[in-house]
Amino acid sequence: xxxxxxxxxxxxxxxxxxxxxxxxxxxxxxxxxxxxxxxxxxxxxxxxxxxxxxxxxxxxxxxxxxxxxxxxxxxxxxxxxxxxxxxxxxxxxxxxxxxxxxxxxxxxxxxxxxxxxxxxxxxxxxxxxxxxxxxxxxxxxxxxxxxxxxxxxxxxxxxxxxxxxxxxxxxxxxxxxxxxxxxxxxxxxxxxxxxxxxxxxxxxxxxxxxxxxxxxxxxxxxxxxxxxxxxxxx
Numbered sequence: 001x002x003x004x005x006x007x008x009x010x011x012x013x014x015x016x017x018x019x020x021x022x023x024x025x026x027x028x029x030x031x032x033x034x035x036x037x038x039x040x041x042x043x044x045x046x047x048x049x050x051x052x053x054x055x056x057x058x059x060x061x062x063x064x065x066x067x068x069x070x071x072x073x074x075x076x077x078x079x080x081x082x083x084x085x086x087x088x089x090x091x092x093x094x095x096x097x098x099x100x101x102x103x104x105x106x107x108x109x110x111x112x113x114x115x116x117x118x119x120x121x122x123x124x125x126x127x128x129x130x131x132x133x134x135x136x137x138x139x140x141x142x143x144x145x146x147x148x149x150x151x152x153x154x155x156x157x158x159x160x161x162x163x164x165x166x167x168x169x170x171x172x173x174x175x176x177x178x179x180x181x182x183x184x185x186x187x188x189x190x191x192x193x194x195x196x197x198x199x200x201x202x203x204x205x206x207x208x209x210x211x212x213x214x215x216x217x218x219x220x221x222x223x224x225x226x227x228x229x230x231x232x233x234x
Contacts (some may be wrong), residue, residue, distance in 0.1 A: 039044025052117040054117035059192040060125035091127040099128040123185035132177040186230040200227040
């Protein structure tokens with residue numbers, strides 16, 4: 001069962017990868033709603049990140065305390081020291097339950113402006129506020145139990161059934177979680193003084209996952225529409 005819990009953790013940590021590889025030929029790219037910003041230098045990217053951390057972190061913590069006062073809302077923002085990792089951001093917890101928001105160096109370098117960095121940070125802090133990690137772990141454990149029971153009933157290897165069930169269980173709420181984090185991330189981004197619609201333009205530079213069955217991410221167009229809709233209500 002320890003392995004199943006680890007599987008749930010790995011699934012969420014990988015859930016917010018924002019690689020900027022060209023979209024596959026068979027997918028339809030999302031049309032940008034604003035002119036694309038040019039790439040920035042390493043010095044500018046580093047300065048942008050520092051400014052965004054100072055402005056977004058306290059807003060996210062206030063929103064966390066308001067919406068989920070029972071949670072640990074003392075966010076810790078970290079940068080992975082490995083420069084070879086792909087563009088990625090994630091939310092996890094340390095051993096004490098403190099929420100960790102992690103960025104790879106490549107994501108920081110590839111963000112075109114502070115709005116994009118602010119939106120990614122708002123999105124990741126929203127995962128914690130909305131309790132998505134706990135939800136995904138519970139779903140993975142439930143799927144593993146059902147998978148093991150079903151496999152045993154059919155005379156199959158229960159461990160294999162647990163692995164398959166846990167993997168499927170961890171994906172049940174993935175798309176819903178991402179859209180919820182986009183919505184709350186929009187609120188956090190705007191309250192921190194940034195433009196979430198402009199920030200969400202990084203969706204136009206990443207592969208579109210489409211609307212795949214049991215996929216971990218919703219279509220990029222759905223995510224941009226969520227940001228637009230929430231932003232218009234603020």
